[in-house]
Amino acid sequence: MSVPARTAALPPLPGHGGTGEPVLQVRDLVKHFPVMSRGVIRRRVGDVHAVCGVSFDLYENETLGLVGESGSGKTTVARTVLSLETATSGQVLYRGQDLTRLGRRRMRPLRRELQIVFQDPYASLDPRVSVHEIVAEPLRIHGRYGPRAGDEVRELLRLVGLNPEHGNRFAHEFSGGQRQRVGIARALALRPKVIVLDEPVSALDVSIQAGVLNLLMDLQSELGLSFLFVAHDLSVMRHVAGRVAVMYLGRLVEVAPSTTLFTRPAHPYTQALVSAIPLPDPRKERARRRIVVQGDVPSPVRPPSGCRFRTRCPRFAARLTDSERTACVEQVPELTDRGTGHPVACHYAESVELL
Numbered sequence: 001m002s003v004p005a006r007t008a009a010l011p012p013l014p015g016h017g018g019t020g021e022p023v024l025q026v027r028d029l030v031k032h033f034p035v036m037s038r039g040v041i042r043r044r045v046g047d048v049h050a051v052c053g054v055s056f057d058l059y060e061n062e063t064l065g066l067v068g069e070s071g072s073g074k075t076t077v078a079r080t081v082l083s084l085e086t087a088t089s090g091q092v093l094y095r096g097q098d099l100t101r102l103g104r105r106r107m108r109p110l111r112r113e114l115q116i117v118f119q120d121p122y123a124s125l126d127p128r129v130s131v132h133e134i135v136a137e138p139l140r141i142h143g144r145y146g147p148r149a150g151d152e153v154r155e156l157l158r159l160v161g162l163n164p165e166h167g168n169r170f171a172h173e174f175s176g177g178q179r180q181r182v183g184i185a186r187a188l189a190l191r192p193k194v195i196v197l198d199e200p201v202s203a204l205d206v207s208i209q210a211g212v213l214n215l216l217m218d219l220q221s222e223l224g225l226s227f228l229f230v231a232h233d234l235s236v237m238r239h240v241a242g243r244v245a246v247m248y249l250g251r252l253v254e255v256a257p258s259t260t261l262f263t264r265p266a267h268p269y270t271q272a273l274v275s276a277i278p279l280p281d282p283r284k285e286r287a288r289r290r291i292v293v294q295g296d297v298p299s300p301v302r303p304p305s306g307c308r309f310r311t312r313c314p315r316f317a318a319r320l321t322d323s324e325r326t327a328c329v330e331q332v333p334e335l336t337d338r339g340t341g342h343p344v345a346c347h348y349a350e351s352v353e354l355l
Contacts, residue, residue: 010093012057013343022057023226024081024194029054029090031073031080035301049300050076052250053090055335058194061220063227065241065258067234067273071297072247074230078196081228082114083107094194112142115187119199121179125171131157131182132167138189156185161215177208181215188219196228201236213240234277238262246270249308250300252335256342264351266340269293269309274354289354306330307347315348324348 010025031051036042051073058064066074079085081092083099092099094110102110118124125134135153139145154164160181171179180200187195197216201209217240219225231237237244238258245255246269254267265271272293279285295312298304310316310328320328327347335345 010091013055020060023060023095024058024228025091025093026057026077026081027055027091027093029077029080029092030088031076031085032088046301049250049303051080052303054247054250054252056245056252056255058226058228060193060226061224062243063220063229063241065237065244066228066230066247067232067237067244068247069297070232071249071300073250073300074232074247075198077247078116078198078228078230082116082196084116108142112190113193114196115190115192115194116196116198117180117183117187117200120203121176121183122171124183125179127171130168130170131162131174134171134182135167135185135189138186142190144190152189156188157182159188159219160185161211175208176204177212180204180212184212184215184219188223191223192225194226194228196230198230199232200229202231202233209236216240234262234273238277246273249297249303251308251345252343253309253345254343255335260342262354264340264353266338266342266344266349266351267309267346268313268315271352271354272314289352291352291354307333307345309346320348 010027012022029051030053032047032049034044035046035048037045054077056064066077068074076085080087083102087100090100094114097110099107099110132153135156136145136149139149139152153167157164157167162178162181162185171182174182200216201212204212213236216227220227229237229241241258243255244258244261246253246267248269254261254265254270261270262274265274268291272291275289275291279288291314293312293314298308298311304311306327306329307313316325316328324347331347333345333347335343337343338346338349340349340351
């Protein structure tokens with residue numbers, strides 16, 4: 001078996017926190033999907049700009065949250081990082097190996113260390129085989145199903161809070177939360193180092209979400225896992241993520257420690273998201289500052305020039321001068337620290353205390 005080529009490790013991004021060396025490094029990741037014309041003779045008429053120049057680091061034992069509205073590109077980032085989608089350009093380095101340059105055969109050994117838990121626990125599980133076989137499938141694929149594989153599967157089911165004796169049941173015989181635990185057990189079967197969690201609790205009831213989230217945090221502490229946690233629910237992200245990266249229309253607009261992002265966000269889009277989080281205290285809820293975003297998300301086929309958020313930005317029309325608006329229209333804001341203590345992609349970023 002050929003050994004995947006190694007690339008020189010990239011320096012960590014400034015201001016992105018973390019301790020030690022990054023386990024996963026993403027640099028200038030781009031993913032475009034072709035738009036084809038209708039009719040018998042189809043031709044390419046444009047591109048969907050799903051991901052445009054995304055860069056971040058994921059450190060050992062860290063949970064990095066990736067949030068944004070539907071259509072922001074966060075799931076595409078997650079799938080492209082794992083080579084489930086082919087990157088248009090950019091780099092994804094896992095311990096010095098550029099995953100974007102590896103074919104399917106050379107990528108296969110690394111699948112053991114890079115796993116994913118999908119959003120829909122029922123659609124991602126094969127209904128025709130037992131839960132035991134679902135969890136054991138990665139062991140079979142990678143040639144690790146030995147005499148003690150049955151004990152390994154039972155231990156995995158026990159690890160995620162399921163009765164090992166129920167391994168002979170089928171997925172439809174379990175509740176939604178239990179099915180998601182089966183998906184987590186399958187992801188853990190090969191003892192990975194990095195797990196991508198694509199909206200893992202969005203299909204579950206609120207009471208069940210808490211149990212699954214607590215399970216993930218316990219597993220991270222016990223097994224030393226790194227999580228890339230994709231979600232649109234900021235309340236969930238506030239509970240699990242050490243750092244949070246906010247996406248809008250294919251670009252990162254802010255990356256900050258969770259405590260900073262939820263108390264003093266600097267990008268107007270992040271401020272709008274945070275101000276929409278409901279507070280349990282009625283007095284605080286009534287007295288809080290609201291930041292409302294108007295209009296719809298622009299088409300990713302023809303995104304706005306310059307700052308992609310300017311068409312919905314509450315500051316753009318109300319507070320900026322003509323020359324400042326021109327900068328927003330003509331210049332793409334870089335993701336960099338503008339005096340707020342963390343990277344923000346806004347020409348006129350300013351921290352605002354919200355919660």
